Amino acid sequence: MDASESTPVRVGASSVPCGHAIASEKWRGTDLAKFLQGKVKLVFEDGLGLVDFHLSNRTCILYITECEIVSGSSYKRRLVRFRKACTLNGIVLAERTRLTDQYFSPVQNFVVLELGMALLPVASQSEAAQLLFHLVQERSREGISNPFIRKKHFQLPDASILQTIQKIPGVGKVKALQLLQHFPSIQQLSNASFSQLENVVGHGIALNIYSFFTQ
Amino acid sequence: TINTAPCILVDSREIASGSEVISYLKAALGLKVEVCSLGGCDYIVSNRLAVERKSQSEFSNSVNKSKLVERIQHLHSLFERVCLIIENDRVKPGETSRILQRTKYYDSTLSALISARVQILFSSSQEETAGLLRDLVLLEQRKSTGINVPTELKGHKLEEMQFYLSIPNVSYITALNLCHHFETVRQMANSSVNVISEHAHVSVQKAEEIYRYLHYVFEKEMIL
Numbered sequence: 001m002d003a004s005e006s007t008p009v010r011v012g013a014s015s016v017p018c019g020h021a022i023a024s025e026k027w028r029g030t031d032l033a034k035f036l037q038g039k040v041k042l043v044f045e046d047g048l049g050l051v052d053f054h055l056s057n058r059t060c061i062l063y064i065t066e067c068e069i070v071s072g073s074s075y076k077r078r079l080v081r082f083r084k085a086c087t088l089n090g091i092v093l094a095e096r097t098r099l100t101d102q103y104f105s106p107v108q109n110f111v112v113l114e115l116g117m118a119l120l121p122v123a124s125q126s127e128a129a130q131l132l133f134h135l136v137q138e139r140s141r142e143g144i145s146n147p148f149i150r151k152k153h154f155q156l157p158d159a160s161i162l163q164t165i166q167k168i169p170g171v172g173k174v175k176a177l178q179l180l181q182h183f184p185s186i187q188q189l190s191n192a193s194f195s196q197l198e199n200v201v202g203h204g205i206a207l208n209i210y211s212f213f214t215q
Numbered sequence: 216t217i218n219t220a221p222c223i224l225v226d227s228r229e230i231a232s233g234s235e236v237i238s239y240l241k242a243a244l245g246l247k248v249e250v251c252s253l254g255g256c257d258y259i260v261s262n263r264l265a266v267e268r269k270s271q272s273e274f275s276n277s278v279n280k281s282k283l284v285e286r287i288q289h290l291h292s293l294f295e296r297v298c299l300i301i302e303n304d305r306v307k308p309g310e311t312s313r314i315l316q317r318t319k320y321y322d323s324t325l326s327a328l329i330s331a332r333v334q335i336l337f338s339s340s341q342e343e344t345a346g347l348l349r350d351l352v353l354l355e356q357r358k359s360t361g362i363n364v365p366t367e368l369k370g371h372k373l374e375e376m377q378f379y380l381s382i383p384n385v386s387y388i389t390a391l392n393l394c395h396h397f398e399t400v401r402q403m404a405n406s407s408v409n410v411i412s413e414h415a416h417v418s419v420q421k422a423e424e425i426y427r428y429l430h431y432v433f434e435k436e437m438i439l
Contacts, residue, residue: 105343112334112336131322131325134322134323138326148284148291148330148333157383157428158434158435158437160381160382162433162438164378185430185431185433186428186430187404190400191404191405213399213400213404214399
């Protein structure tokens, strides 16, 4: 075990400025670092431990090479140690090439289903660079303008309630409005007695409603 | 009403687009496959997890962006967890599989999905998709969130189901749990947040949402 592995994740690497990424020293001079030039400001640091890149204070990247996938379980140990060491969001980039395609499914099972981490396949370091660029951009936005995160706009439920009441057999819009006038919430309507209902909607439908709630 | 066979709910529209997924799921030992009309959701694998299945080509095409956004937002409003399976397109005999042209759209969409906590899985075929779905079902079962109510409903319970489904942000499985775990609708409508959470197998937050809906005082003026 080399020295860098004795500190699994360096906490000090946690403040990453916008548009920047902190890269482990071992990536200096690689194709990936070259492809990232001009797109992401890379700061190289020693002793990041198990992590290859820090994208923000919450998110980091663990990169698995083609060679690691083919040779077997050393990457598994690394990921397990990462999961045990910290609660940061780890995104795993794995080289999925012609050589490693057959191993992808077990890698995915291990990373996503067993460890609960995110896994994204890349075919090469240049693809990885493109993807890292977008991940950095996404992080620097921190959720704002992410279309998949639903903005909670409060809607008054009155229209829905009218729809819900109409699911009671025999109740259409007119009857639903009549009912809500006397029993203005679903809970109150559910507790109405048969004779109370009968006074509002008549015998037949009152029977339907009463048995719907109490049957 | 404990049902020990692991169960998965499949939307009826998947019969057309994912017929192989369904047959592999059925062939997989011990898995109970129920085809239902899930209304805007491909698979429900547990009380909290929905799975959306997309072909690689459909996913990669930016023309489909708004549809994808809408779908994921919809699933987020119904379920605690959302998973997306991106499946390679079927290769016709004699054709070689197309190599993915990785675009900006593709990478930025993946990044945004991860940031929105959508779990992403890649599959090379419908058979593999079925295997992934089975793994998810078993995993959720181990976490005690598996589906454990009968999916068949009769007579009066069918009407109740429609009633529960009309509650905003209530999923098919939540409505099913309400049907099976409350004797009457009246009983359900008078329950506390905690009892709703326990019986519907939903988070306290979701139970509160349901509770507020049941107690909300309707005003006619608001809809006119």
